[in-house]
Amino acid sequence: MACVGSNGELTESARRMLAALENPATPEQVAAHTELPLFRVRGGLREMAEAGLVELNAGVYASTQQGRALLSAKR
Amino acid sequence: MPNSESTLQDPSHTAASAQPASLPRLGMPAPLFEAVTTHGKIRLDDYHGGWVVLFSHPADFTPVCTTEFMAFAAIAPELRQRNVELLGLSIDSPTSHIAWVRNIKEKFGIDIPFPIIADLNKEIATLYGMIMPGESKTETSRCVFVIDPVGIVRAMIYYPLTTGRNTAEIIRLIDALQTTDKHHVATPANWKTGEKVIVPPPATMEEVDARLEAGFECTDWYFCKKAV
Incomplete structure (x- = not known):
């Protein structure tokens, strides 16, 4: 999965997206905050949702406890 | 043959062995897909709200394709200013794409900033009619599909294996389409x-x-x- 590398750590783009979810946000808001292309944010957030790192409610993504734990883990 | 019949009855079936119900047509919705790319899994509708230039090349590590990729990389910033993203495709693996992108960086000093679909099972190539059996049954020809912000196919260009595309024409085409829409x-x-x-x-x-x-x-x- 592209959001988590082979070493079990978040990829750089996933880290940026998760960091942008300090407060719940739409993909458009995450794209604006991270300066990543919107298509990439949509795909990345979807993959992170499948991995349980974020959750989607009514078009707004929020990080999960698992996502926050991975984000705060030492690199 | 039961398998053939079930394939024909299922309009969503897009396996490599099947013929799509209909190839892309100008003014019609672009066929949707989810693909493995060098930037992770991407769905076509991830681009909703922006333009997409979906283009195929015959194979990684081939000279004409290498010149084309460097030319596409050169226009990527100009396209992004126009709210257009590039999306490449060939019948190669993600590993091959990554190795080729790294090779282009190493040998020519050029970054390839856009994702490349690894369409090993020819699913999307078949869906979009990118394989021209008269030229090659194992490679995609040089096809370009311009898809607008609501997912409609607005232009198609087909070049043979031997002839590299003109990226200035792609920018001109985008400018013309956007001018048409605006005015x-x-x-x-x-x-x-x-x-x-x-x-x-x-x-x-x-x-x-x-x-x-x-x-x-x-x-x-x-x-x-x-x-x-």
């Missing part, structure tokens, strides 16, 4: 940004009279231009 006009042969555009021909006598009074630059009632 409800058409563009003449060899039009470039800043040049006068064609006012669509009138369909009624009332429109003929109206346009003759509108101050357009008219050679005849059906042939009028204006600046935008």
